[in-house]
Amino acid sequence: MKMIHGSCVEFVNELASKNAVPGGGGAAALTGAIGTALASMVVNLTLGKKKYADYEEANKEIMAKAIQIQEDLMEMVDKDAENFLPLSKAYGLPKETEEEKRIKDETMQKCLIQACSVPVDIVKKCYEAIVLHEELVDKGSKLAISDVGVGVQCLRAGLISGWLNVLININMIKDVDYITNINEEVRPLVAKGIAKSDEIYAKVEAMLS
């Protein structure tokens, strides 16, 4: 059974345990999904309200995107676990002989890149959902403005957490092209996502104060 179909209590208890999965990657994906769900909630509390009639279509588009991102992030909770298990096994491979060393090294390199793939996607999806909350600061009902703030904070946590799970693996990856790509494509997205989250949060806080 997929972990996301287990109860919230089971997931959090399993996370706390010493089992290899779920780990930081699954926590990142679930936290991102929670933040994305709040974008849909804010739209749901806004649609049909006269005061926001001008944003009706824009808000429907925001929700359509949020529903898809939420689904993607929820799937990543289990996908990250599947992608991480081979790496956690590879660590245990023998390295007595030269041949064993070579095999372990090759296996590790393949598994490290596989373990990075979902965390990279978590960063990208969280960034996309942060952009949705940015729109909701103006287009969402002011009565739900605190939920925009909560959503953004959860997504900021998801984004950084995805990144941490890239960082811990990338130090051991030898493929220079892969590392260059991560540094050029993903690293700047993390910085942009944090800056954007902090801007959105400052606006929300000002509206509440």
Next chain:
Amino acid sequence: MKMIHGSCVEFVNELASKNAVPGGGGAAALTGAIGTALASMVVNLTLGKKKYADYEEANKEIMAKAIQIQEDLMEMVDKDAENFLPLSKAYGLPKETEEEKRIKDETMQKCLIQACSVPVDIVKKCYEAIVLHEELVDKGSKLAISDVGVGVQCLRAGLISGWLNVLININMIKDVDYITNINEEVRPLVAKGIAKSDEIYAKVEAMLS
């Protein structure tokens, strides 16, 4: 049935819906519980390792505290919903006559303070768990250092999210003593919690870079 005994998918879908609960408060509590569970996980991955033998007792104490905080935060997911429902009903009370206005106003004041109580506790519990991660930067296995970073980011999000749910209600509360107490006791804890989280994260990032 308690929401936390429903599946993760159900919780996130309900969060996305227009239903009054779960809302931002439940999201805050669950995100905080996820961050706290990661402290237990890091201890679980450290106990018994020779390299960290000196911290064996300290780590066991960290885990005992983390288990309790995790349980408290998980309970708050449902408790926040229970405490929020009366307020969401009070908004709908009639206010045609002077008598109705008086009753609505009195009811609202009581419900607003009730709705703040769990968010205040979320802030306090998340702060306590952030302090546990602070210890784990040195006492936890370096192999799990990214999980300390993820844990801290989730707790930072939980702490701020709890605070946002205090802020949105406190603007309407007239009890001056209550507001003074929040400003003196809770507001500084939020600022301290954010500063501490950012310090811990900077250390984790430096260790991974």
